[in-house]
Amino acid sequence: MPIFDSFWQAGYEGADHRNGQGMPLSMNDVTGHNARVLSDYISLKKLNISTVRESVGWRLVETAHGYDFSSVAEKMQAANEAGIQICWTICHYGWPDDTDIFSPDFVPRFARLCGALAHFLAPRYVSSPVYSPVNEISFTSWALSVGFFRCSAPPGIATGEESKRQLIRATIAACEAIWAADPRARVLHCDPIIHLTAPDQSPESLAATAGHYNSQYQTWDMLSGRTEPELGGAPRYLDLIGANYYHDNQWESGSNARLWWHLGDPRRVRLSQMLETLYRRYERPILLAETSHVGSGRGAWISQIAAEVAQAQLAGVELQGVCLYPAIDRPDWEDLSRWHRSGLWELDHQGTDPLARILDPVYAAALQKAQHTLGLFQSRLCDLNDAKNSSDPMKKLYIFSHLRWDFVFQRPQHLLTRLAKHYQIYFIEEPTFAPPPANLSMTHPAPNVTVIKPHTPLQVHGFHDSQIAYLQPLLADIVDENEAPLVWFYTPMALPLLAVFNPSLVIYDCMDELAAFENAPRQLLQRESALLNRADIVFTGGPSLYAAKSGRHENIHCFTSSVDAIHFEQALDRNNYHPLIQDLPHPRLGYCGVIDERMDLDLVAAIADAHPEWQVIMVGPVVKIDPATLPQRPNIHYLGMQPYQALPQFLAGWDVCLMPFALNASTRYISPTKVLEYMAALLPVVSTAITDVVEPYKHVVAIGYDRAGFVRACEKMLALTPEARQTMQREMKRIVDSTSWDVTAQAMHG
Known part of the structure; x- marks a missing residue:
């Protein structure tokens, strides 16, 4: 009882x-x-x-x-x-x-x-x-x-x-x-x-x-x-x-x-x-x-x-x-x-x-x-611990990812923590170097989610072909002989490891055009073609990617990035701002996310130079670019990688949210998650002309089509009248209320 x-x-x-x-x-x-x-x-x-x-x-x-x-x-x-x-x-x-x-x-x-x-x-x-x-x-x-x-x-x-x-x-x-x-x-x-x-x-x-x-x-x-x-x-x-x-x-x-x-x-x-x-x-x-x-x-x-x-x-x-x-x-x-x-x-x-x-x-x-x-x-x-005797055992879902779980909390983490209600999640990261023998370490960062970190004696990046001989026996040891799991790929480079499994379903969640990134493996496009031929279901992270891939698979679905509104609604308490910015004067214009080759660093400098009284706040890790190339100004503040938990507290103290992306091959197909996160905070947003931002959101997000235009858009957002701000916020709330990671994950599960 x-x-x-x-x-x-x-x-x-x-x-x-x-x-x-x-x-x-x-x-x-x-x-x-x-x-x-x-x-x-x-x-x-x-x-x-x-x-x-x-x-x-x-x-x-x-x-x-x-x-x-x-x-x-x-x-x-x-x-x-x-x-x-x-x-x-x-x-x-x-x-x-x-x-x-x-x-x-x-x-x-x-x-x-x-x-x-x-x-x-x-x-x-x-x-x-x-x-x-x-x-x-x-x-x-x-x-x-x-x-x-x-x-x-x-x-x-x-x-x-x-x-x-x-x-x-x-x-x-x-x-x-x-x-x-x-x-x-x-x-x-x-x-x-x-x-x-x-x-x-x-x-x-x-x-x-x-x-x-x-x-x-x-x-x-x-x-x-x-x-x-x-x-x-x-x-x-x-x-x-x-x-x-x-x-x-x-x-x-x-x-x-x-x-x-x-x-x-x-x-x-x-x-x-x-x-x-x-x-x-x-x-x-x-x-x-x-x-x-x-x-x-x-x-x-x-x-x-x-x-x-x-x-x-x-x-x-x-x-x-x-x-x-x-x-x-x-x-x-x-x-x-x-x-x-x-x-x-x-x-x-x-x-x-x-x-x-x-x-x-x-x-x-x-x-x-x-x-x-x-x-x-x-x-x-x-009955998870006795799945073999269960009449309805929970399916296992193995994921191969080029992103690490404890890096920026984004699409994979949002989806998989929610899909863990339906599947036992095994998130397999790219190998890291360690002295022999090769081994796997496991952590459990969320309910029913196991993160697997392979360690091999090879000093090569990613799911390189030379890693396969080490990874196949390691993974075979954790896969039951009679399993028919689902296998999910974020990176096509891991496709050879599919041989370890007897999958009941193969999924490719294409969240980025990885081949457009600097230093992408030369065989990536060929490997992706093979994955598209093998996959039973293909998901894309935005409409641009969907348009690019739709002719290459018969069962493809667009699941654009979404938002955890409950998390970011904390920013609506404007007094609950992060102590790292409490001494910075207003106006504060901020960006949160990865700082890499997708950033227009000259634009960041132009914003700071146009208005020295503005404080430009950049929150996020610097990866794949030399930190020495970051523009340095008294009013530009690089605060480094911050936990996902603290992001609403940064937004709470900002006046305008920035998306200063470069327009290049690496950003052609991106569908930034942060646009909806900014909207959940009901803050003015200024973006460069990213296709997946312009098409659905140009009526509520200010678009800067060049550097001067971006600065003017920031000026406009800072000068919003109370009436215009309320109109903007009502539309933002309508957009945010119409989507959620919960709904997206459930639709994918369906």
């Missing part, structure tokens, strides 16, 4: 402590949830959420005349009407004013409350109720140690350590009282999971960092009796684990500088790895009990959470659900006028009904997409 009625859950902020000014909090009253509980639940059901986390509030329900469970009863009544399962947190940071965490009556008094609550609720539950006696013991004890929460002891390390022990005693006593009242009850213990990195590699820093990192496990270790058994811990008390995880749960030890998620800090550890570590340590079912982001990043955050949850489940983690916390936006505990913008719903603070709920459309769309995607993974991958 599942523990929870729905995998996707929602929590309502229920903190009831006194804040730093001594003000008593009741967050469910502040957000209006207590008054609108039924309508809140009905709204959740429309988003396919049937399980919620609610807080009882010890300080709120224990009165001088006994327990007042009327608020609990009202929520249970609403839950029954709406078809909602409630999981209860009992102590959410607060306790009655006439006791203290170190008072002799604290533990027995809390246990009595928990027993009375479980007795009160037992007849109202058909299935096993779920209780969290004390919310975030680790965070609560830390807050007491620094004086953020108040108690009779002065702030300090000793206060934090002893308060944690006292909360463990209270939790153990509460478990016994709950089980005495309702033996069916399950107990969920929630605490933050964290990752820390050392500021340097000195033994002192590494030891201090390890100590702080391991402290995240103290509560669960004490409850299970692994440490300090004199507190009464035992394995049975560690029933269910709740892992709370937010964007700022990773930081540098000592400085406490956050490893920012939205900037793609390379020191971050993946959530899936953190969950796997937690599960291997305790082997208990896990609920991702709190997670959310703030502001414009909410949609992108939940999309990534879904991918990480899928990865964790693939690794064998017994993950029971994901709880979005909070469902309704919440204010800051210390300043009730400052709201976090972190909920599925915000409040209409300026409206006639300040407590009216306003659904965040991007967050809601991302949630529905995440539910669908994760649901497919969960239904199709449940």
